[in-house]
Amino acid sequence: MKEGGANLQKNIETVGGELHLTNQRLIFKSHKINIQTGITEIQLSDIKSVKKC
Numbered sequence: 001m002k003e004g005g006a007n008l009q010k011n012i013e014t015v016g017g018e019l020h021l022t023n024q025r026l027i028f029k030s031h032k033i034n035i036q037t038g039i040t041e042i043q044l045s046d047i048k049s050v051k052k053c
Helices: none
Strands: 002-010 013-021 025-030 039-043
Touching: 002 025
Parallel strands: none
Antiparallel strands: 002 013, 013 025, 025 039
């Protein structure tokens, strides 16, 4: 598993947290200080493309 700090854009808020990459999915866990908190999971098989931004 790989992990590191990351941001997730949710509507107008940029949510800070940690991104975890497993062999099956990406898991984003937000910091508790954000307005929008929680966990977002994306299956790798659901990812159609990626781009650097």
